[in-house]
Amino acid sequence: MKRLLMKHYFLGLTLILGLFSCKTEKKDSVEDSTVANRDLVVDLGKTGIKIQPTMYGIFFEDINFAADGGLYAELTKNRSFEFTLPKTGWVEPNSDRHSYNAESGILNIVKYAGETNNHNYARVTVNNDEGYVLINEGFRGMGVKEGAQYDFSIDVARHSGDIQKINLQVVDSLDQVLGETSISPDSDSWKTYESSFTVSTSEMKAKVKITFEGTGEIDLDMISLFPQDTWKGRKKGLRKDLVQLLDDLDPGFLRFPGGCIVEGRTLARRYQWKKTVGDVEDREILVNRWNTEFGHRPTPDYYQSFGLGFFEYFQLSEDMGAEPLPILGCGIACQFNTGELVPLDELDPYVQDALDLIEFANGDTNTAWGKVRADMGHPEPFNMKYIGIGNEQWGPAYIERYAIFEKALKEQYPEIIIVSGSGPFPDGDYFEYGWEQLKEMNAEIVDEHYYRPPQWFRDNATRYDSYDRNGPKVFAGEYAAQSVAIASPDNENNWDCALSEAAFMTGLERNAEVVHLTSYAPLMAHADAWQWTPDMIWFNNLESYGTANYQVQKVYATNAGTDLLEISEDGKSLTGQDGLYASAVKDANTGELILKIANTESHPQALKLTTHNGNLGETGTMLTLQSNNLQAVNSFESPDLISPKESTFEASAEVIEVTVEPYSMNVLKIKIQ
Ligand code: AHR
DSSP: OHHHHHHHHHSOOHHHHHHTOOOOOSOSOOOOOOEEEEEEEEESSOOOOBOOTTSBOEEOOSOTTSTBTTTBOOOOTTTTSOSSSTTTTEEOTTOBGGGTBOSSEEEEEEEOSSSOSSOEEEEEEESOTTTOEEEEOBTTBEEEOTTOEEEEEEEEEEEEEEEEEEEEEEEOTTOOEEEEEEEOOOOSSOEEEEEEEEOSSOEEEEEEEEEEEEEEEEEEEEEEEEESOBGGGOTTOBBHHHHHHHHTTOOSEEEESOSGGGTOSSGGGSOOGGGGSSSGGGSOOEEOTTSSSOTTSOOTTOEEOOSSOHHHHHHHHHHHTOEEEEEEOOSBOOTTTTOOBOOGGGOHHHHHHHHHHHHHHHOOTTSHHHHHHHHTTOOSOOOOOEEEEOSSOOHHHHHHHHHHHHHHHHHHOTTSEEEEEOOSSSSSHHHHHHHHHHHHTTOSEEEEEEEEOHHHHHHTTTTTTTSOTTSOEEEEEEEEEOSSSTTOTTOOOOHHHHHHHHHHHHHHHHTTTTEEEEEESOOEEETTTOSSOOOSEEEOSSOEEEOHHHHHHHHHHTTOOSEEEEEEETTEEOEEETTEEEEEEEETTTTEEEEEEEEOSSSOEEEEEEEESSOBOSEEEEEEEEOSOTTOOOOSSSTTSSOOEEEEEEBOSSEEEEEEOTTEEEEEEEEBO
16 A cells, blocks of 8 residues: 555556545535534643744745746746756747748757856847747746836847847737837847836736847847846845745744755755855756656646745745744655665765755854855854754665764754654654654654545544653644545645644644644645645736635634643543534733634534633634635635634633634634733
């Protein structure tokens, strides 16, 4: 079965989709009859366990066009002609080399001399200045907005002849011009030209059209187009609406850059952070591992430009007040693919990468890597506290390598907290073995992943109740309820999944003593270019929305509290008895009691909440996420279909009486007197 499951993840899906079919077992209709008299008790006096500020965070991976074509706001695809087929994304409508029709002109790829990270540039021969056209199709088109300003930049070297102007137009599908500008190349050496312009009309699938005035040969590279209105107005920065959705989560940490992308399908294609910092044009492009991973969603034009690289991840973490949590490869390529291993006596460069990363993030500006950070505009340290070693590795090969990393890291940086992994599954041999070994090694935090049916989440609200309070802490690093099967293309971000996660999360919170970090995965998906579903945030070239799952994460993260309290019924935690799940925290900063209550039943439930050891204010607020339809989803058309509705409730000194709706997730907040 395990072998089948592995195959399911990354090779053919068909057989396994059947085996793992996990369609909801819950009813879709609601009942009117309220189940009354649920007597719950909240003890305001019993504190001592802290909710870690890292409790609710973000998992970011460049999957589903989350970076290039997504968060990274560059609109030009393959701007530097570095893809395996270097003309990918570029079209020459008037020049067909197959029919020997290059009368108007032609583009050829030329290699730079010597050792470079940017290997190619384009040499354009213009024979007829009215006829030659070069088009970039963008990432499934380019999203441009009415009245918004755009920055065009291009590296140019004149080669021969007399080309006086390069014109850039943003056009729609009917070739109507939505905005335009031009630059006048004046040098035979490489020089960067920049120009800005305004777009007149919004368009989701615009293209860039480049034409030339004059004839001759001209060399082009780094042909780039960015909106000016980026996150924090940073030039060539990140897409504002997407970062806003992340920032609204008030995340405790940002895990990056993944996920399996860390490991690579082969070692040669692993993620190497050093190649993602420094000047953008010198960051060596790499094929994205999700490119052709899934036969059912091939995306051959998916590459990593690393315009969103490690510096930008650290900066983004800082912007959001989130702890940066980089995950590095440990000398094992993805075990679902090749499982290629670096011999133990050749692991040094990999370990050095980890040590150097700490220096890059935290080192003084007179250290080699601290200087790289400073030169990129951030002399202050990023104060990184966590580092992850390995993603979904398993077996002795991982433990042996992890031990080598741990020794070297702790010798030099004892204060850095190391995150280790327990493999891809939440149970079974790999998981048991990993945990056993890591426990023996006194590992600090162990990452667990679970992509399971909604029912599993409802059944597992007690998962951490039995975890050793003195053992390693838990990072629930990747989880999401799968409505059909793991990574099935038919999975939906429906309310059944989100509500089941909400119920499960009460269990994460109740166990804050052992669970220190949690994150839903994957984070983002382009509606026209995804590989994996479900995902927390969906976007197209102009719009974005948070799914029901996003809304659940948001109500938890923005109401995390600081201290765990006990909530019970008949002396027992609420872990699904008659569909009721609950957790309670205090927020020492606001002086509030915060209750999270999920009702997964099809009928309302009337609750009488009595507090012990403390009194309450007179009025509280209640946020409710609810739908009578478990199949309901948010969408571009109805982005807020499932989103929190706020109401108020009255309380006497020690008693709150509220009714929670069927299929609802509720957050109640009230001052403690
Ligand atoms: O979240 C998608 C993938 O799922 C991650 O890359 C990997 O860690 C897991 O298998």
